[in-house]
Every structure is written in C-alpha cells, then in structure tokens.
Amino acid sequence: MNTCPVYRRSGGYSYGFTVPGPIGSILSPNLDLKAYSSLPFASTLCGSCTDVCPVKINIHEQLFKWRQVISEAREAPLSKRLMMKAAGRVFSRPGMFRFSARVARVFLPLLPGRITVWGRSRDLPEIPKETFREWYAKNAKGQR
Numbered sequence: 001m002n003t004c005p006v007y008r009r010s011g012g013y014s015y016g017f018t019v020p021g022p023i024g025s026i027l028s029p030n031l032d033l034k035a036y037s038s039l040p041f042a043s044t045l046c047g048s049c050t051d052v053c054p055v056k057i058n059i060h061e062q063l064f065k066w067r068q069v070i071s072e073a074r075e076a077p078l079s080k081r082l083m084m085k086a087a088g089r090v091f092s093r094p095g096m097f098r099f100s101a102r103v104a105r106v107f108l109p110l111l112p113g114r115i116t117v118w119g120r121s122r123d124l125p126e127i128p129k130e131t132f133r134e135w136y137a138k139n140a141k142g143q144r
Contacts (some may be wrong), residue, residue, distance in 0.1 A: 004047045022049040022059045029066055037075040040066035102132060 002008060007021045019027055022043060028036035040063045043049075049059040070076050075083075090096050108127055130138075 001053045005046065005048070006042050012124065014032055022063065023057070023081050026059060026062045029070070033070065033073065037070045038077075038080070040064075040070060041076070041080070098133075105131070 006021050025036075025039035025042060028039055043060065043063045045064055047060045050057070050061070053059060071081070074081070090100050100115045105127060
C-alpha cells in the first residue's frame with residue numbers, strides 16, 4: 001500500500017473498503033461493482049504496487065482491466081465518463097495539450113487553496129515556476 005503514490009496522498013479512509021490500497025481496488029469491485037466503481041481509477045498505473053508485491057500479482061494490469069470492465073458496463077458516473085473523454089482528446093493532440101497547460105497555469109492560482117478530492121479537502125500543490133518542457137528546453141541544449 002505505501003508504495004502507491006495515490007494511497008500515500010489519500011490514505012486508507014478514502015477507499016471506503018476493508019482492504020485499502022491497490023489490492024483493495026481490485027477486490028472491492030468483485031463484491032459490488034456499482035459501489036466501488038471509482039476505486040480502480042484511483043491509481044496512476046505506475047506499476048509500483050506490482051514491483052513490490054511479494055506474490056507477484058500484476059496489480060496495475062488488473063486495475064487497468066477493471067477500468068475497461070467498468071467503462072464497458074457504464075458504471076462510471078456520467079461526469080467521469082465525460083471528463084475522461086475530454087482528457088483523451090486533449091492528451092491525443094499535442095497542441096491542445098500545450099494550450100491547456102498554459103491556460104491551467106494561469107487559472108489554477110485563482111482557485112481556492114483547498115479542493116475536495118474523494119470527499120476530503122486537500123491543499124493544492126504549489127505550481128512550479130516553469131513547465132517541464134521549458135526546463136528541458138533550457139537544460140538539455142548541450143546534451144543532444
């Protein structure tokens with residue numbers, strides 16, 4: 001559990017299931033798909049959980065499969081389905097992604113200092129002074 005970047009930020013209470021963390025996100029939809037349909041989406045799919053699993057369960061791949069099952073069953077809330085569709089369009093178009101990032105850098109500081117995630121308020125992280133793209137362009141010139 002503690003290797004998961006999402007679990008480290010959110011803690012076990014946000015999972016709403018007896019077994020928290022990535023493994024709980026795999027087990028809980030088996031019991032009640034509708035009630036726990038959001039849990040497989042609470043993961044970056046980075047594979048850290050799979051790397052440290054002592055019995056070598058491919059957790060991140062199973063989370064991805066659950067996402068597919070939930071999407072096909074239309075168990076995800078309409079708002080999440082629409083947001084994922086919009087995100088897919090933005091991420092698949094580099095120009096639109098760069099534009100969205102610029103807009104977000106302007107408007108994110110205008111949001112209140114706290115936002116609600118999974119029913120609990122969290123502080124927004126400080127926005128970096130420069131984007132990764134800007135940093136890379138500045139620092140990687142002599143290394144090509």
